Amino acid sequence: MTRRTPNVQLREAVIESGLTYAALAREVRAVAAECGVTLRTNKSTVEHWLSGVVPAGNTAQYLAVALSRRIGRVLTLADLGLAPKAPEDEAVGLTLSTDPLEALMPMWRYELDRRQLLATSAYSVAAAGLPLAHVREIADRTATARTGRAVGMAEVAAVRDMIHFFSEMDERHGGAHGRSALVQYLADDVAALVRGHFRTDEARRQMLSAASRGVHLLGWKSYDAGQQGLAQRYYLQSYNLAVESGIRGHDGFVMRTMAMQGLKLHRPEHCQALAETGLSRAKGKVSPAVEALFRVVHAHTLAKSRQKRPAVSEAVLAQSLLEAGRDDELPFWALAWGPPAASVYSRTAKVHEAMGNHRAAAEQYERAAAYRPAPTYARIVALDLVAGAEMQLKTGGIERACATWHRAMDHMEGVQSVRTRKAVSRLRRGLACFRDRGVRSAAELDDRAAEFLGSRS
DSSP: OOOOOOOHHHHHHHHHHTOOHHHHHHHHHHHHHHTTOOOOOOHHHHHHHHHTOOOOTTHHHHHHHHHHHHHTSOOOTTTTTOOOSOHHHHTTTOOSSSOHHHHHHHHHHHHHHTOSTTTTOOOOHHHHTSOGGGGHHHHHSOOOOOEEEEEOHHHHHHHHHHHHHHHHHHHHHOTTTTHHHHHHHIIIIIHHHHTEEESSHHHHHHHHHHHHHHHHHHHHHHHHTTOHHHHHHHHHHHHHHHHHHTOTTHHHHHHHHHHHHHHHTTOTTTHHHHHHHHHHHHTTTSOHHHHHHHHHHHHHHHHHTTOHHHHHHHHHHHHHHHHHTTTOOOOGGGOTTSOHHHHHHHHHHHHHHHTTOHHHHHHHHHHHHHTSOTTTTHHHHHHHHHHHHHHHHHTTOHHHHHHHHHHHHHHHTTOOOHHHHHHHHHHHHHHHHHHHTTOHHHHHHHHHHHHHHHHTO
């Protein structure tokens, strides 16, 4: 019988975490679930790891994230005495101290090569808490060598048009459409332009901002695919590019997105700080309509931390700013997710939902769906309607909820999105008790949902 060598490094990390073996097993299962994986890790499994057994598959990655979250710093597999795939790969995209393109290039290679490391990486609380302000020095460094023809605003406009095209495709058909093409475009064309010679400093700043928007869209596509760790890495590098651009408010907008991701994943540790810092970077520097987008996410973080009165005040202020800025022209980087009114109403609904006001939440979700052109924003309209139906069900309106769910599914045809599939699966769970009681509308909707999921399996 082969004698195993106990894993001393892992044991020390577990002791530092303060977690019992059973609690650590629960945390590992939770991290895996965020990546769409079901594990049966238990106390005995942890004991085997400590005795020297190497976790199978990607479980070691989930273990590293679980311990990182608990301890508050990023732990690599090497730190835990586990056989690493490649130590440098584990942290790729999680640092803000390098040239953004140097961090992005290996990520794009992984995407195009269909490698699984980043696709299955988990959201990192430790990375979300990075001291983002320190990258200001990046904005002050001299530009890297610029070669070839001079890049001007015409090239910036071309990049914006292409990213706008990819963004519309994403909203209409889901994150799976055009993802590899977007990676290839950013890696081959945009990266070369960013490192080119610019006619003016303003052209350089706007090109960096446009590149940031493209990387932000890749983060959104990863988010839609349920790849939360990869999405976070793209958001961090989008932030890095936005900081280097020096465009007022853009870096804060990416911080706003990072706060939204943390809220969605029920990882609130840094969300309020991200939202507040993002708001502080935009306040007084952007138009009222854009500031409303920052305010309403800040309101959501306040609601999640049970600060009811400040949350309501901030949400009300966001809607007032929205009204004041009805005719504002939005900067290119703030055009994610469509009309600002729809984004403000949808996020206001989440504020009410967090505080248990389901009726008000349902009204705001309905309002959000109405403010987005449905053919262009099919996926997000569907998701707002699904959320609204869930709120209607909580107020006892099963017939009304079923009608809203049907409308949501009308918009899902042709959309390839993990989030829409999860929404339909959640719908079926919510309808189960009503179908069992013989509620006809629930049975009909459940049949439609089952057919929808079957056609996409």
